[in-house]
Amino acid sequence: MSDTPTIMPAAPNVLRTAMLPLTMALIGCAVLVALPWYASFATQRLLVEGFTVFAIAMAWNLLAGYGGLVVVGHQMFVGVGAYALFASSNWLGLNPWLCLPVAALVSALFSLISSVPMFRLSGAHFAVGTWVLAEMLHILTLNTSWLGAGAGMPLEALGDFDRWTRNAGVYWAALAVGLGALAIATTVLHGPLGLALMSVRDNEAAALASGVSVRRAKLSLWLISGTMTGLAGAVSYMNTLQVTPDATFSLNWTAIAIFTAVLGGIGTLEGPLVGTVLYFLLREVFADYGAWYLIGLGMLAIATMVVAPGGAWSLIARRWPIDLLGVRRSMPPL
Amino acid sequence: MLSIESVDAYYGLFQALFGLSFSISPGETVALIGSNGAGKSTLLKTIVGAVRVRRDGVRLDGRDVGGDTEPQQLARGIALVPEGRRLFGSLTVLENLQLAARNGRAGPWTIPRLMQEFPVMKEFQHRPSTALSGGQQQLVAISRALVCNPNYLLCDEISLGLSPLAVNDVYGLLSRARGDGLAVVLVEQNVTRALAESGRFYCIQKGRVALSGKSADADHAAVAQAYFGM
Numbered sequence: 176m177s178d179t180p181t182i183m184p185a186a187p188n189v190l191r192t193a194m195l196p197l198t199m200a201l202i203g204c205a206v207l208v209a210l211p212w213y214a215s216f217a218t219q220r221l222l223v224e225g226f227t228v229f230a231i232a233m234a235w236n237l238l239a240g241y242g243g244l245v246v247v248g249h250q251m252f253v254g255v256g257a258y259a260l261f262a263s264s265n266w267l268g269l270n271p272w273l274c275l276p277v278a279a280l281v282s283a284l285f286s287l288i289s290s291v292p293m294f295r296l297s298g299a300h301f302a303v304g305t306w307v308l309a310e311m312l313h314i315l316t317l318n319t320s321w322l323g324a325g326a327g328m329p330l331e332a333l334g335d336f337d338r339w340t341r342n343a344g345v346y347w348a349a350l351a352v353g354l355g356a357l358a359i360a361t362t363v364l365h366g367p368l369g370l371a372l373m374s375v376r377d378n379e380a381a382a383l384a385s386g387v388s389v390r391r392a393k394l395s396l397w398l399i400s401g402t403m404t405g406l407a408g409a410v411s412y413m414n415t416l417q418v419t420p421d422a423t424f425s426l427n428w429t430a431i432a433i434f435t436a437v438l439g440g441i442g443t444l445e446g447p448l449v450g451t452v453l454y455f456l457l458r459e460v461f462a463d464y465g466a467w468y469l470i471g472l473g474m475l476a477i478a479t480m481v482v483a484p485g486g487a488w489s490l491i492a493r494r495w496p497i498d499l500l501g502v503r504r505s506m507p508p509l
Numbered sequence: 510m511l512s513i514e515s516v517d518a519y520y521g522l523f524q525a526l527f528g529l530s531f532s533i534s535p536g537e538t539v540a541l542i543g544s545n546g547a548g549k550s551t552l553l554k555t556i557v558g559a560v561r562v563r564r565d566g567v568r569l570d571g572r573d574v575g576g577d578t579e580p581q582q583l584a585r586g587i588a589l590v591p592e593g594r595r596l597f598g599s600l601t602v603l604e605n606l607q608l609a610a611r612n613g614r615a616g617p618w619t620i621p622r623l624m625q626e627f628p629v630m631k632e633f634q635h636r637p638s639t640a641l642s643g644g645q646q647q648l649v650a651i652s653r654a655l656v657c658n659p660n661y662l663l664c665d666e667i668s669l670g671l672s673p674l675a676v677n678d679v680y681g682l683l684s685r686a687r688g689d690g691l692a693v694v695l696v697e698q699n700v701t702r703a704l705a706e707s708g709r710f711y712c713i714q715k716g717r718v719a720l721s722g723k724s725a726d727a728d729h730a731a732v733a734q735a736y737f738g739m
Contacts, residue, residue, distance in 0.1 A: 370608045374597040381595035384557065385653060386583040386612025 207350055211343035219346040223414045225455055226353030230407035231428065232435035232447040233356045234400040239433075240442030241364065241372045242396040245302045248309030249404060250428035251289070256282045256405025257412040257423050258316065261328045271332050272344060275409060282405020286398045294394070306426075313424035327419030330412070345413045352407050359399065360444055368395055376442075434476050440486025449488045510534050511556070511587065511661050511692070516566040516575075518548075518555050518716075525551040525560075527716045535660060538693045540707035540724060542700050544736060548716040549696045550592060553663045556694075557589045558582045583613060588659035592666045592696075594650040596638035602649050603634040606656050613657025617689055623652045626685065644675025651682055662686065663694045668702070680706060700732060714738050 211219060231253065238244040259281035264274040289308060296304040316322050333341055363369055371392040374382040379389060408428075412418050431454070439450025457475075461468045483490055512532035518525050525548050533539045541549045554560040556567060558579045566575035569585060579589075597605050606620050624631040627648060633641060638649060647667055654662055664683070668676040683706075687693055697703035704710060704724040712720040712735040720735035 367608075367611055370600065370604055370611075373599045374605075374608050377597040377599055378595045380559070381591050381597065383559065383579040384583075384589045384591050384595075385609040386580045386657060387608065388580050388612075 204354070208347070211339070211346055216338070216342050219342050220414055221455070221459075223346055223349040224411065225451060226349040227407040227411035227414075228431055228435060228454070229447055229451040230352050230356035231404050231411075232432045232439075232451060233360050233444075234403040234407070235429070235432035236436040236441060236443075236447050237360055237363070237396060238400045240436065240446070241369075241376060242393050242400075243376060244393060244397065246305045247302045247426075247429055248305035248307070249432050250424050250426060251305070251309035251312050252282055252286070252401045252404035253408030253411070253428045254309070254312055254316070254418075254420075254424040255285045256408035257418045258322060258328075259405070260409035261330050261412065261418050262322065264330060264332050265328060268332065271330055271413060272348065275348060275406065278409035279402050279406045282408075283398060283402040285405070286401030289401075290394055290397050294390070294397075309424055309426075309429075313420050316420040316424065323418075325420060327417055327423070329417050333413065333416060345410065348410045348413065352403075352410050356403050356407070357444075357448070359403065363396075363399060364444065368392060372396060434472060436486075437476055438479055438486055440488030443486070443488050443492075445488045445492075446486050449491070450486065453487060510568075510570055512568045513552065513556060514566060514568060516555060516562050518551050518560050518562060520551075520560070525716050526555065529713070529716060529718060531711060531718070533661065533692050533694060535692050536687075536690045537709065538687060538695060538707045540695045540697060540703035540710040541713060542697065542703050542710060542732070542736060543713035543719075544738075547713045549713055550665055551716075552713065553589060553665050553694065553696060556582070556661075556663060557587055559589075580612065583657055583659070586614060586658070586660035587663070588613070588654040588657045588661070589663045590650050590654045590665060590667055592669070594643075594646045596646055596649055596653070598637060598639040600638060601635050602630065602638050602641070605638050605649060605653055609653045610656040613659075616658025618655045618658050618686075620656060623656060627652070627682070642675070644671050644678055647671060647675065647679050648682055651679065651686075655686055659691065661692045661694065663696075665696045666698065667695075668697065668699065676702075700729075700736065704732075712736055 210222070231249070234252070235246060235249050238246050238249075256278045260271060260274050260278040263269065263277045263281075264271045267274075293301060293304055293308065317325050322328065336344065364372075371382070371387045374385065374387055375389050375392060382389060408423070412423065415422075435450035435454050436447050437450070438453050439448065440446030457472065458468075461471060464471070479486060485492075510532065513530060515528040515530050516526055517528060529548070529552065531539075531552060541552065543549050551560060555562050558577050558581065562575040564575050565573040568574065569587070574582065574585060597608070600608065603620070606623065610620055624634065629645070630648060630652065633645065638646065641649065651662075651664070651667065667679055667683075671679065680702075683693060695703055695707055697706075704727050707724045710721065710724045710727060710732075711718050712732055714735060715738070719738070720731060
């Protein structure tokens with residue numbers, strides 16, 4: 176008798192409620208995939224930026240919002256991924272799209288190696304440590320002649336493709352990275368790693384007592400996030416055709432990722448999605464105001480943290496009980 | 510047989526345990542009594558590996574296992590129910606149990622069995638674990654340790670802040686678990702209850718064993734003296 180409350184609604188209901196979002200998602204995907212045939216190059220390039228920024232912000236949000244790893248030198252992954260793509264394509268004369276897996280692999284390898292020194296640090300030391308590492312890579316590339324030193328490198332092989340193919344190809348790669356980031360983040364958080372991470376976020380002592388290997392959970396997250404960012408960085412620089420140490424290892428990447436995640440809602444899956452949309456809306460409307468635009472962005476981030484620490488998504492979720500990606504959970508009480 | 514052999518434990522420069530020895534046999538229930546700050550929780554943390562000790566400080570069935578991590582001790586069958594319950598607030602009751610079950614050992618205690626034994630838990634399994642009463646939370650906290658199928662269950666202040674009725678529920682759950690041959694270490698503020706539930710007791714004072722013996726033979730005046738150090 177006590178079983179009755181746990182029995183879920185009958186199957187037809189489940190089907191009907193699951194069909195609508197699924198159909199909408201499929202239509203949405205079709206619209207996005209077909210975009211190069213009906214949208215301008217400028218729109219495609221803007222969307223490439225949007226998808227890659229989303230992936231980078233999502234990766235940063237996974238680390239900070241779920242793993243408690245606040246990374247200030249997140250641009251190191253962007254730089255490593257982009258340089259790996261450019262270097263491998265230029266040296267081997269390969270199709271850049273075929274080199275994207277190489278960029279992902281190099282990013283994963285870099286994440287693995289960088290975890291050794293970085294994971295010896297914690298809290299503020301960890302945050303600053305990642306920044307130092309990113310700066311070291313910046314200076315290293317500045318002084319490495321076979322990586323083009325201060326002038327950087329163009330992506331030579333892209334010149335072999337006509338303009339339409341180049342733009343559409345980069346756009347599709349970015350779309351794959353954006354959707355892939357969302358799919359991976361959702362899968363990870365629904366799975367055992369997500370449970371482990373959220374238990375650590377709630378109470379590290381109790382997580383250890385429940386046998387959670389905190390180190391392994393954080394390392395897995397670091398690998399996933401680093402690879403995701405590296406790949407997004409690589410695609411992002413296919414859009415601009417040139418890597419330079421100053422731009423590719425710029426702190427701006429981290430600033431954008433933090434801004435996007437904070438504005439949308441840190442520690443949620445929907446946050447970076449909402450944040451990316453808001454960031455690009457703001458930028459398209461106000462970017463002409465120059466310094467005032469940047470001051471405005473900073474003020475907005477501060478206001479968000481003070482007034483709605485859960486970000487824009489928390490305001491939406493508070494009003495309407497929607498659970499877009501099925502892993503909405505309350506933040507732990509302080 | 511799980512034992513601690515003349516162990517010193519430190520928090521930084523502060524020494525919490527001074528040459529303390531302790532042992533518990535399979536199937537036994539041992540109570541640890543003592544005032545706040547006496548070192549009871551530290552002793553539990555030392556056993557599970559949350560506080561570092563020398564290699565031969567902790568012995569399990571004749572092997573030196575001191576200084577290993579909590580996941581390692583859990584894999585050997587030593588589980589802790591931490592003080593203050595410490596459920597994972599962003600997970601549901603079921604997810605709290607699933608997480609522990611994944612990291613623990615296989616054995617008689619499974620999530621379906623726990624749900625069967627405690628129908629009330631089955632009812633609130635999909636609720637956030639913090640949206641429960643204190644007694645319910647404590648049942649979940651003990652269940653979370655039980656699904657790891659330990660041989661030794663270390664319970665830190667499991668009746669703290671609970672209503673008398675809830676305390677009975679909690680001890681009811683514990684006695685059912687002991688029916689399966691589980692050894693239990695009880696840290697308990699209520700001395701009468703602790704002695705009633707246990708076969709042996711240790712009274713700890715300022716990081717040392719002040720008194721120990723069979724719970725049934727315990728002389729209340731002597732226990733009180735060992736407890737307060739007067």
